[in-house]
Amino acid sequence: xxxxxxxxxxxxxxxxxxxxxxxxxxxxxxxxxxxxxxxxxxxxxxxxxxxxxxxxxxxxxxxxxxxxxxxxxxxxxxxxxxxxxxxxxxxxxxxxxxxxxxxxxxxxxxxxxxxxxxxxxxxxxxxxxxxxxxxxxxxxxxxxxxxxxxxxxxxxxxxxxxxxxxxxxxxxxxxxxxxxxxxxxxxxxxxxxxxxxxxxxxxxxxxxxxxxxxxxxxxxxxxxxxxxxxxxxxxxxxxxxxxxxxxxxxxxxxxxxxxxxxxxxxxxxxxxxxxxxxxxxxxxxxxxxxxxxxxxxxxxxxxxxxxxxxxxxxxxxxxxxxxxxxxxxxxxxxxxxxxxxxxxxxxxxxxxxxxxxxxxxxxxxxxxxxxxxxxxxxxxxxxxxxxxxxxxxxxxxxxxxxxxxxx
Amino acid sequence: xxxxxxxxxxxxxxxxxxxxxxxxxxxxxxxxxxxxxxxxxxxxxxxxxxxxxxxxxxxxxxxxxxxxxxxxxxxxxxxxxxxxxxxxxxxxxxxxxxxxxxxxxxxxxxxxxxxxxxxxxxxxxxxxxxxxxxxxxxxxxxxxxxxxxxxxxxxxxxxxxxxxxxxxxxxxxxxxxxxxxxxxxxxxxxxxxxxxxxxxxxxxxxxxxxxxxxxxxxxxxxxxxxxxxxxxxxxxxxxxxxxxxxxxxxxxxxxxxxxxxxx
Numbered sequence: 001x002x003x004x005x006x007x008x009x010x011x012x013x014x015x016x017x018x019x020x021x022x023x024x025x026x027x028x029x030x031x032x033x034x035x036x037x038x039x040x041x042x043x044x045x046x047x048x049x050x051x052x053x054x055x056x057x058x059x060x061x062x063x064x065x066x067x068x069x070x071x072x073x074x075x076x077x078x079x080x081x082x083x084x085x086x087x088x089x090x091x092x093x094x095x096x097x098x099x100x101x102x103x104x105x106x107x108x109x110x111x112x113x114x115x116x117x118x119x120x121x122x123x124x125x126x127x128x129x130x131x132x133x134x135x136x137x138x139x140x141x142x143x144x145x146x147x148x149x150x151x152x153x154x155x156x157x158x159x160x161x162x163x164x165x166x167x168x169x170x171x172x173x174x175x176x177x178x179x180x181x182x183x184x185x186x187x188x189x190x191x192x193x194x195x196x197x198x199x200x201x202x203x204x205x206x207x208x209x210x211x212x213x214x215x216x217x218x219x220x221x222x223x224x225x226x227x228x229x230x231x232x233x234x235x236x237x238x239x240x241x242x243x244x245x246x247x248x249x250x251x252x253x254x255x256x257x258x259x260x261x262x263x264x265x266x267x268x269x270x271x272x273x274x275x276x277x278x279x280x281x282x283x284x285x286x287x288x289x290x291x292x293x294x295x296x297x298x299x300x301x302x303x304x305x306x307x308x309x310x311x312x313x314x315x316x317x318x319x320x321x322x323x324x325x326x327x328x329x330x331x332x333x334x335x336x337x338x339x340x341x342x343x344x345x346x347x348x349x350x351x352x353x354x355x356x357x358x359x360x361x362x363x364x365x366x367x368x369x370x371x372x373x374x375x376x377x378x379x380x381x382x383x384x385x386x387x388x389x390x391x392x393x394x395x396x397x398x399x400x401x402x403x404x405x406x407x
Numbered sequence: 408x409x410x411x412x413x414x415x416x417x418x419x420x421x422x423x424x425x426x427x428x429x430x431x432x433x434x435x436x437x438x439x440x441x442x443x444x445x446x447x448x449x450x451x452x453x454x455x456x457x458x459x460x461x462x463x464x465x466x467x468x469x470x471x472x473x474x475x476x477x478x479x480x481x482x483x484x485x486x487x488x489x490x491x492x493x494x495x496x497x498x499x500x501x502x503x504x505x506x507x508x509x510x511x512x513x514x515x516x517x518x519x520x521x522x523x524x525x526x527x528x529x530x531x532x533x534x535x536x537x538x539x540x541x542x543x544x545x546x547x548x549x550x551x552x553x554x555x556x557x558x559x560x561x562x563x564x565x566x567x568x569x570x571x572x573x574x575x576x577x578x579x580x581x582x583x584x585x586x587x588x589x590x591x592x593x594x595x596x597x598x599x600x601x602x603x604x605x606x607x608x609x610x611x612x613x614x615x616x617x618x619x620x621x622x623x624x625x626x627x628x629x630x631x632x633x634x635x636x637x638x639x640x641x642x643x644x645x646x647x648x649x650x651x652x653x654x655x656x657x658x659x660x661x662x663x664x665x666x667x668x669x670x
Contacts, residue, residue, distance in 0.1 A: 035562070
């Protein structure tokens with residue numbers, strides 16, 4: 001888990017600075033009521049980083065509860081079909097609850113327990129982070145409230161029921177557009193009013209410092225494992241990493257342990273929805289820097305700084321912002337971000353399912369689509385690792401609908 | 408003497424009244440607030456994601472944006488207000504993104520040009536002061552800081568550093584327009600804050616009635632009321648001004664006389 005940042009002075013892995021800034025991005029843009037609490041969280045996290053017992057408990061839960069390490073699968077039929085670079089899939093879809101989200105939830109609930117907090121809250125879009133949070137809350141016996149936009153509640157009924165089975169209360173948020181952004185606003189409002197006993201498990205590498213840092217550290221297990229696995233399988237580092245980016249937690253988890261390896265090219269995939277000139281969720285390609293939900297980062301917004309609605313077929317990518325570390329990696333050019341449309345993701349969703357017998361989450365299908373675009377342009381001696389961040393069972397109804405199939 | 412200094416030098420507590428710009432007939436409502444006896448005006452800049460606000464002000468933000476209110480409109484309302492009311496302090500209140508999207512210097516210059524006296528930015532805490540603070544202070548605009556029940560004595564000096572105008576005590580750890588804090592906790596907090604600063608202390612969040620306002624005015628230099636005005640505007644729409652003025656008068660009378668009754 002927690003990455004060793006005691007590396008070279010020029011390392012790209014030592015961000016953020018003491019004030020929680022990744023270059024110009026990140027920071028702590030919160031109401032004064034929350035400020036003492038996030039300072040407290042930062043102190044507690046620094047102590048936990050130095051605590052071997054905390055680390056051992058995190059590792060134990062990841063191994064025996066989540067089922068880590070997740071395999072690194074050589075996708076031979078996909079590789080053959082594309083006729084270029086060798087493609088490996090990091091199988092985060094095989095984790096308990098079906099995605100990378102659980103890695104972060106395990107870490108944060110251990111922090112909550114350490115801080116003596118007795119209630120858990122979280123925001124969720126499609127429900128994946130909500131389910132992962134409700135899962136760890138059940139495991140630790142803590143009451144849990146999940147904020148979810150009313151529109152999402154209506155279209156994600158199976159996940160709502162899952163959360164309730166796990167013992168969570170699901171609050172349908174009626175403000176704004178009633179989707180993920182509004183769920184996050186409402187979770188922040190609730191947190192402000194309940195700071196004394198409540199821990200807010202943020203689901204991605206966004207929000208006020210130290211959230212982007214600690215979520216990244218908990219998710220870095222993905223890249224740490226992938227690095228060891230590829231060295232074992234191939235005896236060398238990969239030529240390229242590809243991962244989908246909404247808020248960007250699975251991507252930063254894969255990327256971070258490789259940031260200082262200049263020979264590894266890194267590609268993040270943004271959701272281009274209906275296309276960059278239509279409705280989309282590509283904050284880097286179509287947005288500009290601004291301040292929302294506690295951090296400065298690229299946002300979809302108008303010229304007055306009003307936040308505009310995001311769109312993606314993948315609910316997990318349907319957010320008008322992106323984690324601040326991605327904004328920084330974009331600006332310094334270390335990571336290249338490419339857009340993939342709904343239609344491209346939908347095609348790749350079907351292709352991977354048929355060729356590998358793996359139904360990817362629509363989020364992950366965006367990364368597969370980018371790999372399909374890039375792999376044929378590279379030689380057969382090249383190696384790409386794609387983050388298969390989650391499984392696609394949750395998306396079956398969405399895909400059927402998009403393909404005009406009645407279930 | 409600044410407009411804030413002149414206002415708080417009066418031997419009576421001040422009514423600080425908040426409405427959202429572009430929600431209802433803003434010019435008429437602002438005039439009604441002044442006519443009814445409000446001492447300081449806070450004009451809210453609408454934002455799509457008002458994280459610190461309860462349902463009443465959230466809806467006001469959305470109503471205003473749905474009518475197409477822009478940042479230029481808000482500055483237009485402010486400048487027109489300054490023409491009509493040369494002596495009443497005017498504060499712009501809102502969120503960081505609309506205030507910083509064109510840069511802090513641009514925002515500060517527009518405030519100065521419009522005759523704005525102070526700015527409250529909900530989500531720029533002392534730690535992120537470089538975002539707005541230096542630009543505002545250089546332009547002679549007071550940056551009004553918020554203190555809350557969670558602001559402890561260790562943190563308070565950082566909050567006060569660079570603060571101007573008045574100190575806004577958010578009396579509940581929560582969002583606007585919801586429950587009111589226990590009076591004893593307000594008394595204690597105001598005493599603690601006044602021991603730490605020479606700035607006037609105004610108390611807000613959850614204050615909806617003249618009685619509540621009068622209780623607070625016995626110890627504070629000002630009382631902030633927002634959601635209760637927003638409710639009136641939501642109910643009466645573009646014809647809210649007479650109702651706003653009547654309610655302002657009941658609040659102002661209660662607040663202005665609170666210390667006489669207490670004595």
